Amino acid sequence: MHKVLAVIMVLCLTALNIAGCGSDGGSATTGNSAAASAVVVKNSSLPVGTNGTAYKTFLGASGGKAPYIWSIVTGSLPPGIVLTADGNLYGTPTTLGTFNVVYKVTDSSSPAQSDQKPLEINVSTLTFTPPTAGAGFYAEFCSFCHLDLGSSGQQHKDATLAQVKAAIAADTGGMGELGAGGLFPLSDAQLTSITAAIAGTASTYIAPSFTTTSLPVAVAGTPYSQTLTAKDGTLPYVWATMGGDPIPAGLSLNAATGVLSGTPTTAGTANVIFMLTDANPSTMVHQPITITVNAAAAGPDGAALYASKCASCHGALATSAKKGRTAAQIQAAIGGVGSMSSLSTLSAAQVQAIATALQ
Numbered sequence: 001m002h003k004v005l006a007v008i009m010v011l012c013l014t015a016l017n018i019a020g021c022g023s024d025g026g027s028a029t030t031g032n033s034a035a036a037s038a039v040v041v042k043n044s045s046l047p048v049g050t051n052g053t054a055y056k057t058f059l060g061a062s063g064g065k066a067p068y069i070w071s072i073v074t075g076s077l078p079p080g081i082v083l084t085a086d087g088n089l090y091g092t093p094t095t096l097g098t099f100n101v102v103y104k105v106t107d108s109s110s111p112a113q114s115d116q117k118p119l120e121i122n123v124s125t126l127t128f129t130p131p132t133a134g135a136g137f138y139a140e141f142c143s144f145c146h147l148d149l150g151s152s153g154q155q156h157k158d159a160t161l162a163q164v165k166a167a168i169a170a171d172t173g174g175m176g177e178l179g180a181g182g183l184f185p186l187s188d189a190q191l192t193s194i195t196a197a198i199a200g201t202a203s204t205y206i207a208p209s210f211t212t213t214s215l216p217v218a219v220a221g222t223p224y225s226q227t228l229t230a231k232d233g234t235l236p237y238v239w240a241t242m243g244g245d246p247i248p249a250g251l252s253l254n255a256a257t258g259v260l261s262g263t264p265t266t267a268g269t270a271n272v273i274f275m276l277t278d279a280n281p282s283t284m285v286h287q288p289i290t291i292t293v294n295a296a297a298a299g300p301d302g303a304a305l306y307a308s309k310c311a312s313c314h315g316a317l318a319t320s321a322k323k324g325r326t327a328a329q330i331q332a333a334i335g336g337v338g339s340m341s342s343l344s345t346l347s348a349a350q351v352q353a354i355a356t357a358l359q
């Protein structure tokens, strides 16, 4: 039996006595009984363990007076698993097989009440894959009491997050076990994905993925702007980084637009892990991208070029007869003044650097 479902079944059987589990329109009734009733071990089975994989489950009781103290009457736990006095069963099983143990719960009333129950833990080589999306969570945590998603008997097709949370808070039909402090506390994100699955909106959802998987090289001291892009998912996207190297100094990422911009200050390489979330609370996708910032390319040295190419005819730079001339004027002179024709080998960048030095 599926391990989480097995324990939910217990909740459901417990709820049956009270509210009519999975019934059509039972009333909202508190599932956990009052202190005056007899203490009872709630579990009717324990999850299957996977050999060599961490195992954790809980023994639960109802009735009597909390806190409860748990102990073993007879039998041995699978090697690697221990029982704590407050009912946690955990560890990493190391031996295949079926282990039968009689568990005893003792409550805090005076005189103390107790109950005991034989339960087995089966350690197998099977692996259990937890669900990651709404329909899977529903199958795991809801369908046992509310019938399968999409089946004719499925209830609460228009349930909102607030209604489900209210039912959990009120412990309707034993649903309190899905809330904080319960055996299977579900997060708001999980509950939202469940209500989306119930409403049928989850089936069309395609998780977003990055369409930007690399970025052009940036240059220290030069303004840079690139926009990260993605497809699918449900807008709005929210952009962030998670783990990896920080974004290079001088650049910043706009969380709403995905624009990575600024003027990088330092040459280097950063392996940044970008993270994208969308309107679906359980979605989070990552894309590692290497951002390379090159050192600023050293431009031609205009003053030095002037000294070697122009000073002999037009005087030292500081007192040059050609102060204030632009690159275009210099190019025109090179093309038009006979004695300057040998300077036609100067590149446009060199002429520009000389013009800059002359300003």
Ligand code: HEC
Pocket: 008, 011, 012, 015, 019, 020, 021, 022, 023, 024, 025, 026, 027, 028, 138, 141, 142, 143, 144, 145, 146, 155, 156, 159, 160, 163, 164, 166, 167, 172, 173, 174, 175, 178, 186, 194
């Ligand atoms: C242990 C059994 C059990 C489990 C597990 C369970 N429910 Fe319920 N739930 C009930 C019972 C019983 C009722 C009351 C009868 C009814 O309305 O169907 C109920 C009522 C509700 C209601 C109506 C609340 C109201 O105020 O009318 C919603 C919505 C709901 N459940 C959703 C869920 C969802 C979603 C899950 C899974 C996250 C879930 N339930 C898990 C037993 C359960």
Ligand code: HEC
Pocket: 306, 309, 310, 311, 312, 313, 314, 321, 322, 325, 329, 330, 333, 337, 339, 340, 343, 354
């Ligand atoms: C071999 C001598 C010689 C060299 C070297 C030379 N020039 Fe000239 N240049 C001249 C002469 C002669 C003229 C025309 C007379 C005048 O305008 O000074 C001239 C004219 C110019 C003019 C156009 C007239 C004006 O004043 O706007 C510019 C601009 C100029 N030179 C800039 C330069 C620059 C910059 C260099 C170095 C890259 C340079 N020249 C190198 C001789 C030279």
